Amino acid sequence: xxxxxxxxxxxxxxxxxxxxxxxxxxxxxxxxxxxxxxxxxxxxxxxxxxxxxxxxxxxxxxxxxxxxxxxxxxxxxxxxxxxxxxxxxxxxxxxxxxxxxxxxxxxxxxxxxxxxxxxxxxxxxxxxxxxxxxxxxxxxxxxxxxxxxxxxxxxxxxxxxxxxxxxxxxxxxxxxxxxxxxx
Amino acid sequence: xxxxxxxxxxxxxxxxxxxxxxxxxxxxxxxxxxxxxxxxxxxxxxxxxxxxxxxxxxxxxxxxxxxxxxxxxxxxxxxxxxxxxxxxxxxxxxxxxxxxxxxxxxxxxxxxxxxxxxxxxxxxxxxxxxxxxxxxxxxxxxxxxxxxxxxxxxxxxxxxxxxxxxxxxxxxxxxxxxxxxxx
Numbered sequence: 531x532x533x534x535x536x537x538x539x540x541x542x543x544x545x546x547x548x549x550x551x552x553x554x555x556x557x558x559x560x561x562x563x564x565x566x567x568x569x570x571x572x573x574x575x576x577x578x579x580x581x582x583x584x585x586x587x588x589x590x591x592x593x594x595x596x597x598x599x600x601x602x603x604x605x606x607x608x609x610x611x612x613x614x615x616x617x618x619x620x621x622x623x624x625x626x627x628x629x630x631x632x633x634x635x636x637x638x639x640x641x642x643x644x645x646x647x648x649x650x651x652x653x654x655x656x657x658x659x660x661x662x663x664x665x666x667x668x669x670x671x672x673x674x675x676x677x678x679x680x681x682x683x684x685x686x687x688x689x690x691x692x693x694x695x696x697x698x699x700x701x702x703x704x705x706x707x708x709x710x711x712x713x
Numbered sequence: 714x715x716x717x718x719x720x721x722x723x724x725x726x727x728x729x730x731x732x733x734x735x736x737x738x739x740x741x742x743x744x745x746x747x748x749x750x751x752x753x754x755x756x757x758x759x760x761x762x763x764x765x766x767x768x769x770x771x772x773x774x775x776x777x778x779x780x781x782x783x784x785x786x787x788x789x790x791x792x793x794x795x796x797x798x799x800x801x802x803x804x805x806x807x808x809x810x811x812x813x814x815x816x817x818x819x820x821x822x823x824x825x826x827x828x829x830x831x832x833x834x835x836x837x838x839x840x841x842x843x844x845x846x847x848x849x850x851x852x853x854x855x856x857x858x859x860x861x862x863x864x865x866x867x868x869x870x871x872x873x874x875x876x877x878x879x880x881x882x883x884x885x886x887x888x889x890x891x892x893x894x895x896x
Contacts, residue, residue, distance in 0.1 A: 533775035533782050546750040548829050564854035566777045567729040592716040594749045595831040599716050642826045644878045648778040671747035695827045696879040703886045710893040
């Protein structure tokens, strides 16, 4: 079976600071045409940190698209000058939780919304965490607090809806997987 | 600490078939203003199905935002006339894999890209699967094949990058969690 769609026409309809939007006309495998709405994003990282006290580190912040406060693992956009997402992870951990990882392991990388966006996210497991020596300036438009939770507390916050995004639920599930594999 | 942002101004910059785009000006907790780019989406469902032979059901399809073929669990947008996402799950299972679930359990619901989009996804576990009696028409612009994989095969496809989106990796991790909890 053929799956590929050929680009007939592509038009940038919006250029923003975080995302661009394109409208594509594609030719389907059967020769018919269809429209595709595509959000372009530069990619992102998310970092799973578990402390020596067996607590996961979360960031409490306002999310305007949903107009609610959320608890998420530290995360952020890959800047255009960052060639390696590991550098983004190190920077975001510094900015958001003031920790430096001695080690970063890639747990998974994935597309967050493959139906309409090309956002590619790299999920890291950070270990050997130490307080940073030099604090990077925080984003001027980010207001956040750091929260540490046990696995049981994190699972409760998923039920309660404060933990409510895919990357953070993935991190909590991955944590439980690691615990169950060890036991 | 105050987190909430107040909407100062909101402007729709694009209205599409799948997504709309808004530009907001918000007032931050410190009184300063910032811009927010927000993709509006009507929500979606994804369905985890494990057959009696212990194989998970995936759909192989082209994803134009990444211009690649992917293996994903059955999923789709909530239509404007669908008040309950369970109905969307039943419809999508019919359209994409021709199965009807005797039972649907909500595993989790989450936002897929909380930084720039309000897409809310409901992830179901479908059981008591039976062939549908009435086949719904398939989307004219969707070309897909159904693929069944064991847990070991699914984990290999994550490594290989054919399984490459958050909801599907969540389903595979959830499957492994369920297996480990049972053992």
